[in-house]
Amino acid sequence: MKLLTYHVKNEKKIGVLENDLVYCLAELAELYNAERNESVTIEGDMLSLIENHQTAIHNIWDWVQTNPSKTEGSAVPVQEVTIAAPISNPGKVVCVGNNYMDHCIEQNVEPPKKPMIFSKWATCIIADGEDIVLPPDSEQVDYEAELAVVIGKAGKNISEEEAFDHVFGYTILNDVSARDIQFEDVQWVRGKSYDTFAPLGPVIVTKDEIEDPHNLDIRLEVNGEPLQDSNTKHLIFNIPHIISYLSKGFTFQPGDIIATGTPHGVGVFRNPQIFLQPGDSCKIEIQSIGVLENKVVN
Incomplete structure (x- = not known):
């Protein structure tokens, strides 16, 4: 996965970049939960994602790749977002x-x-x-x-x-x-x-x-x-x-x-x-x- 932090409509999000399209991980989690009757949550910044959600993001993205029709229309072109530093608050x-x-x-x-x-x-x-x-x-x-x-x-x-x-x-x-x-x-x-x-x-x-x-x-x-x-x-x-x-x-x-x-x-x-x-x-x-x-x- 290519993970990025970005802003869209003044809201900061964490997403996946694929073929010049940006998928919001929090929104993908909602689709994933609805399809599989699970309760995975993706929240916080990139540091929080690395600390707490590594398994979840891989599971979600594997599901996206095997079920592309389930996420059709959920991505936005990368040109329409403002890319932020992927991590702005590393400890070291x-x-x-x-x-x-x-x-x-x-x-x-x-x-x-x-x-x-x-x-x-x-x-x-x-x-x-x-x-x-x-x-x-x-x-x-x-x-x-x-x-x-x-x-x-x-x-x-x-x-x-x-x-x-x-x-x-x-x-x-x-x-x-x-x-x-x-x-x-x-x-x-x-x-x-x-x-x-x-x-x-x-x-x-x-x-x-x-x-x-x-x-x-x-x-x-x-x-x-x-x-x-x-x-x-x-x-x-x-x-x-x-x-x-x-x-x-x-x-x-x-x-x-x-x-x-x-x-x-x-x-x-x-x-x-x-x-x-x-x-x-x-x-x-x-x-x-x-x-x-x-x-x-x-």
């Missing part, structure tokens, strides 16, 4: 730095022996189509296309063999970074956590839809110019290793987000350097997930 946004071999090569640095970890604040999350706002105290705002993992089950001291049991799905994150602030501070959190510095979405693709998250094309372009073009097979530390490594120190909760790192082509290591400017359009595409696009403003 954990990021992995220097996690692509090609990114290490462009910096002329040795690949890390252990995952390099930093965090972004949830307050910097924005949706597909919303604006990245350039802060007045930075002149070097950069882009970073990243595959993001959404945690679906709480856990601590998770083994690599059990790591995927704790994954709910995958989405796209743009790890926007104020490079001058990042390098001036030495630690990275402030330079990466300005408001609007974490475009996220547009959807969460449930893990059953992604055969191999370590073999997905990942691309970024600014104003139509390709600047990043790689594949998640070049990750240095794979997803099970990251989850296991991090869970030795803290407990993962449903809805937590892990940004797995960015490939080569970021602006700060280009010659000449490229930084985001007012009026730019920054577009990320990850195979099997979709496209995340945001404009840049002062």
Whole structure:
């Protein structure tokens, strides 16, 4: 499933995106209950859905796919809704730095022996189509296309063999970074956590839809110019290793987000350097997930 949070007629809903149509999960639950004489309820935001309704949404969507006539006319075109960030309130946004071999090569640095970890604040999350706002105290705002993992089950001291049991799905994150602030501070959190510095979405693709998250094309372009073009097979530390490594120190909760790192082509290591400017359009595409696009403003 491709799950999304959206607004229609000033009402916030959780839905499934299929063939450019959006199905409201709460409305599907009502149809499902009427047909099967059950009492499944879908309520709350995406975080609540991940915490409480994973089995229900899969059961409902399986029923929809085998009974398409039962839901005919219940969907709306995606162009008629306003897409929000799929999750706006994760407990943690954990990021992995220097996690692509090609990114290490462009910096002329040795690949890390252990995952390099930093965090972004949830307050910097924005949706597909919303604006990245350039802060007045930075002149070097950069882009970073990243595959993001959404945690679906709480856990601590998770083994690599059990790591995927704790994954709910995958989405796209743009790890926007104020490079001058990042390098001036030495630690990275402030330079990466300005408001609007974490475009996220547009959807969460449930893990059953992604055969191999370590073999997905990942691309970024600014104003139509390709600047990043790689594949998640070049990750240095794979997803099970990251989850296991991090869970030795803290407990993962449903809805937590892990940004797995960015490939080569970021602006700060280009010659000449490229930084985001007012009026730019920054577009990320990850195979099997979709496209995340945001404009840049002062």
